[in-house]
Amino acid sequence: DTAVSQTPKYLVTQMGNDKSIKCEQNLGHDTMYWYKQDSKKFLKIMFSYNNKELIINETVPNRFSPKSPDKAHLNLHINSLELGDSAVYFCASSISGTNTGELFFGEGSRLTVL
């Protein structure tokens, strides 16, 4: 069983469309994240949720809306897609409060906006 799984792995869509990426973790962790990796491999945090509550919200356009129905799931919905949204989006999870710094990443979802 994959510990952190994301769907879809690949997504190609037109500008202006709305799309969602789903993430599920079966590790029993209570904190989940979305990171964006651009074409130069630069990795930047977008959001973090702890027990379904938003705890980190970086300067991300409000077209991006995360939703956490329970602590094992964190989905990312993107409205009115733009060319600059093309990237690989990584979901990750961790146990809060342990200060181990170990995040478990999914395999990524490559979004291409045409």
Added chain:
Amino acid sequence: GDSVTQMEGPVTLSEEAFLTINCTYTATGYPSLFWYVQYPGEGLQLLLKATKADDKGSNKGFEATYRKETTSFHLEKGSVQVSDSAVYFCALSGQGGSEKLVFGKGTKLTVNP
């Protein structure tokens, strides 16, 4: 704010060569330091970590020592293999724990047979 600077890539080495990837950081307080590795087509995985000054993290032949005086955490391996080809990310977390990791820009390593 906190930041991580690592050497620009790409780095290309022959098998069995010595590897160093430099990483320096800027942070308030005493962060924990990490190296993550991303193999082609995969997500990132924790490679090693150090949580206080002079700690040495090690795993799979890779080592890095937390140097507070030079604010550095350079990654080294004595003899690289083709299977080490990947992108390597240096990262730090503040005293608040793993809730927010700050990553460097990544260094792509290619090892040729």
